[in-house]
Amino acid sequence: MSSNFNRRNFLKTASLGAATVAMRPFSSIADEKNPESAAMRRFRTLGLKYEQDNEFYSMFRFSPAEGLGLEEGVSRRDPTGVIKVGDLYYVWYTRPPSGQPVVGVEKSTDTLRAYPWDLADLWYATSPDGKNWTEKGLAVARGPKGSFDSRCVYTPDILVANGRYYLFYQASSDDPQARRWDFAGNVVIGMSWANSPDGPWTRFPESILERGPEGEFDHEHVHDPTLIVREGKYWLYYKGTPGGPTRRDKKWGVPIAWGVAFADKPEGPYVKSKLNPVICGGHECIVWPYRKGVCALLVQGPEKYSLQFAEDGLNFMPKAHGLDVPRAAGVYRVGNFTDTNKMPGQGITWGLYHASGRIGPNSWNYLMRFDCDLSLERGERIRKHAQKQ
Numbered sequence: 001m002s003s004n005f006n007r008r009n010f011l012k013t014a015s016l017g018a019a020t021v022a023m024r025p026f027s028s029i030a031d032e033k034n035p036e037s038a039a040m041r042r043f044r045t046l047g048l049k050y051e052q053d054n055e056f057y058s059m060f061r062f063s064p065a066e067g068l069g070l071e072e073g074v075s076r077r078d079p080t081g082v083i084k085v086g087d088l089y090y091v092w093y094t095r096p097p098s099g100q101p102v103v104g105v106e107k108s109t110d111t112l113r114a115y116p117w118d119l120a121d122l123w124y125a126t127s128p129d130g131k132n133w134t135e136k137g138l139a140v141a142r143g144p145k146g147s148f149d150s151r152c153v154y155t156p157d158i159l160v161a162n163g164r165y166y167l168f169y170q171a172s173s174d175d176p177q178a179r180r181w182d183f184a185g186n187v188v189i190g191m192s193w194a195n196s197p198d199g200p201w202t203r204f205p206e207s208i209l210e211r212g213p214e215g216e217f218d219h220e221h222v223h224d225p226t227l228i229v230r231e232g233k234y235w236l237y238y239k240g241t242p243g244g245p246t247r248r249d250k251k252w253g254v255p256i257a258w259g260v261a262f263a264d265k266p267e268g269p270y271v272k273s274k275l276n277p278v279i280c281g282g283h284e285c286i287v288w289p290y291r292k293g294v295c296a297l298l299v300q301g302p303e304k305y306s307l308q309f310a311e312d313g314l315n316f317m318p319k320a321h322g323l324d325v326p327r328a329a330g331v332y333r334v335g336n337f338t339d340t341n342k343m344p345g346q347g348i349t350w351g352l353y354h355a356s357g358r359i360g361p362n363s364w365n366y367l368m369r370f371d372c373d374l375s376l377e378r379g380e381r382i383r384k385h386a387q388k389q
Helices: 007-015 026-030 040-043 376-388
Strands: 061-064 084-085 088-095 120-125 134-140 152-161 164-172 188-194 220-232 233-241 255-264 287-291 293-297 307-310 317-320 330-333 344-360 361-375
Touching: 084 152, 088 188, 120 152, 134 164, 134 330, 164 220, 220 287, 287 344, 287 376, 293 344, 344 376
Parallel strands: 152 220, 188 220
Antiparallel strands: 061 361, 084 088, 088 120, 120 134, 152 164, 164 188, 220 233, 233 255, 287 293, 293 307, 307 317, 330 344, 344 361
């Protein structure tokens, strides 16, 4: 690298997804024998593409998920990935007690909610077409008093493996000393399993993933789990927060980031990657296999509204920007639970996400559907067209 390469130029380059290419200052560009603007230099050197030539770009369209829509007194949020079993699609989601408004931390009790997701259990619904849904009822309840999951089980994701169904979710205890932001300091990841998507579910007695030690990016929370299968292992992507009064610390400088942990079997043990965090920002973890790599959709942070891709599942680079992305989405992933070493990831075309609507004085979360075209089939068409040019 040239001697005039500095941190500012590196950050500019890294935010565009090519940390090995240094952007030169405007003055040096203007002084070149063949002048070139910063915009054209980025386009040429970073391989940027217009929407029609970019397999990672798609418009997102939003429509009702009939049967799971806005309903007074009912909150449904944080849907899992959608799976198909037989002739039915299945989804699981966070559902707190009905009819209870949010009162805040100071007024919260064992029966009054501090947050929209407080005191939640996991429910599920089925659909013949992915558009019209029937709520089936409770899937996984909170744990017994004093346990790691006694206050809330929420923000789940589903994994199908070895003939079983596994629900992973974040969990909070009812320790009153921990009742700060989101009951900070005791949010971990738990798991339950079943032989059928309709249950009954067997609760794993201990958490699957714990917070990191002080000084790590995830030493306050580990939450928002989502699973894929790669290289013969189970990859658990999760959101971490480092803590501090503003939910950030001096070392990491970010209030939210994603990490990943690996296991040889769904039950664990899970070992965190030494590269963590692998994404800065992100909020809910929305990831899926694509080709031999992993796609990630970001809704928060310095690269929000972007779709990123990592061939190795670890070193993500932005591939599309300015997307109208669904929040807290669960995607329908064809072949999601097939190891990408055996079958390329097929991409996504639809899923569910949660929205917020107001009835009377209170706001209630509800589920909606999104559609897009980030399929492998479309990606192959774009690549073949580019080769002909």
